[in-house]
Amino acid sequence: MSSDSKKNGFTFLEVMAAIVIIAVMGLSSVQLMKNTDDEFINVKATRIAYELAQQKLYEIVEDHSLRLYSGNDGSFDDEQYGKYTWNSKMLSTSIDHVRILEVEVVNEEVNVRGVMDYMVYIK
Structure with a gap:
């Protein structure tokens, strides 16, 4: 067989390997995007929990009846x-x-929590 009879192009095996590589990369990027969305939801919920804890703490302190709020x-x-x-x-x-x-x-x-503390002097 001479080199003139060689055909140019890709073999079936090369095309299948390329398809598998592209599919794996696509699935990986979809999973990464899903994890990023989940993490964003978690971070946002945690931020809201801390803001609500701070707001509730301010309400309690402004009420001046701190002992009533224990428990x-x-x-x-x-x-x-x-x-x-x-x-x-x-x-x-x-x-x-x-x-x-x-x-x-x-x-x-979403299994998040926020905690705020206030130091109180009680006579």
Whole structure:
């Protein structure tokens, strides 16, 4: 066989290998995009949880009845934040008359939480 009788082009095996490589790369990029979307949702939910915890802590501190909020819990009435719940507790410290009011906001649906603390001097 002389070199003149060789055909130019790709073999079936080369074409199949190229298709497999492109398919694997495509599936990988789709999975990466899905993970990125999931992570974005998680980060956004965590940010909202911290903002709601801060808001609830400010409400409690402005109410000036901090002792009443130890062990309380509830949910947010807003339709946008209805999946978030909060609870508060008063924590002891090693310093006399000093307590820490902790407010935790949780979204069970996406498994995130945000916690804010406030140091209180109680006579």
